[in-house]
Amino acid sequence: MKELTATGRTVDEAVQSGLKQLELQADDVEIAVIDKGKKGLFGIFGHQPAVVKIREKADPIKEAKQYLENVISNMGIQAQVMAEEEPKRVVFRLQGDKTALLIGKRGQTLNALETLTQLVINRHSDRYIHVVVDAEGYRAKRKETLTQLALKLADQASRQKKDIHLEPMPSSERKVIHDILSGYSKEIETYSTGEDHNRHLVISYKK
Incomplete structure (x- = not known):
């Protein structure tokens, strides 16, 4: 800056x-x-200039x-980071060997x-910015996997009439499953439970 x-x-x-400058x-x-300055007597004697400090605003x-880039470099991996700004989020795509x-x-x-x-970008922003970090199209592949998993487990919960607890996963992945099953059946609902790293999704059968 x-x-x-x-x-x-x-x-x-x-x-x-x-x-x-x-x-x-x-x-x-x-x-x-820093200093508003002083005009001085007759605008000449004792004059002190105004002083300001100007700093470029951080670009989130x-x-x-x-x-x-620094974190990846410290991991000993060479990869290019491409930033794609979208209306409601920023996608950072990683490319490398x-x-x-x-x-x-x-x-x-x-x-x-x-x-x-996500923490870094919002530390420098006056509005919330959603971040996605992707590599080799992993996010799209993972979404497809989660879709198949969600439908399979929802069917299982409906047939066995019991709740099914999934493994802990980040909020973005829990949201994918929740969105997929939101209109699946009146007998099925989803909710998150647990704290921190143990927070996970439950596919629940409405008794």
Whole structure:
């Protein structure tokens, strides 16, 4: 991020000088007035310039992308991170020769990267941004797997007239199953239970 300290005869003049040097607009920066300055006697004697500190506002997506790149690099893996901004979310796609290592068993590593990136991007944003981290089209493949699993277990719960507890999974995956089964049957409902890493979905038979 760019930042500098600028001076001028007035605060406004100092700000304009700083913006010109940074080649940024007022909406792109945060401004802190260090000294309002002093006109001095007759506008000459004892004059003190106004001093401001101008700092470029953090770009949430750039910050998150940089963070993700650093984490992957520290894992000893070379991968390119592509950011795709969509209306309600940002998708970070990982490309490289060893992206399978970034997915991990049942997507556990990818889910962890997604959670951390979610925290970073929203630390720098004044509105909530949903993050998806994907590699090798894993998210689409996983959704298909979850769809088949949800329908199979819902059928089992209906036939056996009992509740079925699934393994712990991230909220995004629980939501996929919930959405799939929301109109499945009047006899079936879904809800989440458990805390933290043990939070899981229950496919419940309405007795």
